Amino acid sequence: MIHFFTQNWPDLLLSASLLAAAITVSLIVHAVVFWALRRVARRKSAIVGQSLARHAEKPTRWVFPLLAALAALPGLPLPATLMTALEHITGLGLIAAIAWLVILIIDVIADLLAGRYRIDVADNLVARRVQTQFQIIRRILVVLVVVVTLSVMLMTFPAIKHIGVSLLASAGLATLVVGMATKETFANLIASVQIAFAQPFRLGDAVVVEGEWGWIEEIGTMYVVVRVWDLRRLVLPLSYFLDHPFQNWTRTESDLLGAVLLYADYAVPVDELRQQLRSICESTKLWAGKVCVLQVTDATEHTVQLRALMDARNSSDAWDLRCLVRERLIDFVKTNHPESLPRYRADFQGAFGQINPSRDSHSFENSPDASPMNLENRGNARRSA
DSSP states (O other), X not given: OHHHHHHHHHHHHHXXXXXXXXXXXXXXXXXXXXXXXXXXXXXXXXXXXXXXXXXXXXXXXXXXXXXXXXXXXXXXXXXXXXXXXXXXXXXXXXXXXXXXXXXXXXXXXXXXXXXXXXXXXXXXXXXHHHHHHHHHHHHHHHHHHHHHXXXXXXXXXXXXXXXXHHHHTTHHXXXXXXXXHTHHHHHHHHHHHHHHHHOSXXXXXXXXXXXXXXXXEEEOSSEEEEEETTSOEEEEETTHHHXXXXXXXXXXXXXXXXXXXXXXXXXXXXXXXXXXXXXXHHTOTTEEEEEEEEEEEEEOSSOEEXXXXXXXXXXXXXXXXXXXXXXXXXXXXXXXXXGGSOOOOXXXXXXXXXXXXXXXXXXXHTSXXXXXXXXXXXXXXXXXX
């Protein structure tokens, strides 16, 4: 090695200088190109330009020097062995950089879809469907690009290529063993493809899973993250959703019906409460404006059950609307019709004789017959008898 450098140091020094100059020029060109791209994208508010400037800067910082090195190598005064090694190394780097660029194109398409199909609007059903499909497909494509890139890079080594060919003869048993060992992994991968196209749920859907209510926050290649209402995260494998039932409150549309149950005395003025419910719904933006109904849905020996039914644009509005209606209806009944609050009536019969059933316990306690003197006299008379 020392003898090689001693004999060829002038050529090596010249080649290193030329390579360094080519790489430096390529980096300068890269900086100028992306400075202009960011300036144009900021001025015109172009989604494609902004996405390219954000995602492409890092991979092209490797692509530009590699292309410059490949262009300069044929003209360098290097020995054939060293030239072959450098071309091989540069080619491997270029293959990796091209794979990075392919992933970049996928990310740019994802940004375009995110800009076209926004999920931060009221009617976002189509947007969530499209983004869910592409997010799962994107992860599958990235895995395929990485696998193909590694395969192409390994095939550039003749020794490894022959080893791979020899391993194919005994790959049947190995494939069976690997398949059994990674059964759950493959099940989740297959489940991701099924969910991408069947779409039992999408990003942002309101779901009830394992008794927890929340929203689909992330759909990965192997798992799903559900953001629970109290900001906890419930992480479940993708195959769970194919094997277990769950509730999806926004499967076809985001509108939901909210129900409030109240219990009142038989004397409750139902028509007044119905008008009050209409007034409450019309006073808030939480109401979607289609359904506002109050009905007597049950009657027991003590109370009647009232159900208020309202519609909202999404699950969050439905919850807030239910709480608002419940609070204001209770306040209305307490303030205007306190006699309509639930009451229990009783019929007492014992040592003091039978009390009029039409008089409840409250009226008996306030009557003259219930005074301590009368009670004592009645007790003495009973003992004398």
